[in-house]
């Protein structure tokens with residue numbers, strides 16, 4: 405049985421980690437059994453990131469590499485029958501949400517004043533003072549430096565929200581009235597899209613992208629359908 409090391413359920417989601425939720429969604433879409441072990445910090449992860457997996461003696465980090473490994477071990481169960489154009493669209497959407505929108509989730513959670521108290525509570529709430537204030541402040545500074553070096557951290561909060569809104573509106577247009585991004589069943593790209601998009605819809609984040617996504621029938625329906633059908637065991641009260 406595969407073990408997924410992930411952040412524990414929080415904010416009404418099976419995990420507040422966009423990439424952790426991507427991986428769990430992939431495993432459920434592909435019907436591959438797994439269990440979860442929850443961690444507070446990814447100190448034991450081979451790449452220092454959440455999620456990572458253990459399968460017998462193998463430990464592997466980064467959802468891109470994990471999913472390639474799973475496809476090798478269990479077969480590519482989600483992309484069968486897609487045309488090369490559909491696969492190319494899926495690739496472009498996956499890169500957009502993982503490389504841009506997911507970073508904006510990080511910015512919104514960690515670096516906006518209105519969302520920082522909730523982020524600190526979920527990430528560091530179990531720690532005692534003075535460690536809690538000290539370690540959370542240092543982690544926040546590290547994220548501020550990362551975002552600055554990447555470049556996105558040099559923009560204003562409104563500019564960053566507008567950059568993310570462009571992605572979200574493009575997804576809304578591509579989804580239209582379909583149940584999934586490409587056709588009528590979940591494909592590999594839906595794992596990335598759901599894992600990241602739902603983080604703007606269910607958690608109590610306050611930002612322009614969340615306001616837009618929660619009010620979009622297309623985007624809210626997409627996420628709610630996947631949660632209901634593929635995560636029926638999830639207790640939203642957590």
Ligand SMILES: N[C@@H](CCC(=O)N[C@@H](CS)C(=O)NCC(=O)O)C(=O)O
Nearest residue numbers: 421422423452453454455466467468
């Ligand atoms: N490209 C990686 C991204 C993983 C990632 O950024 N994970 C975040 C949590 S969602 C993380 O572990 N950040 C470092 C940390 O929390 O210390 C993947 O696909 O797994």
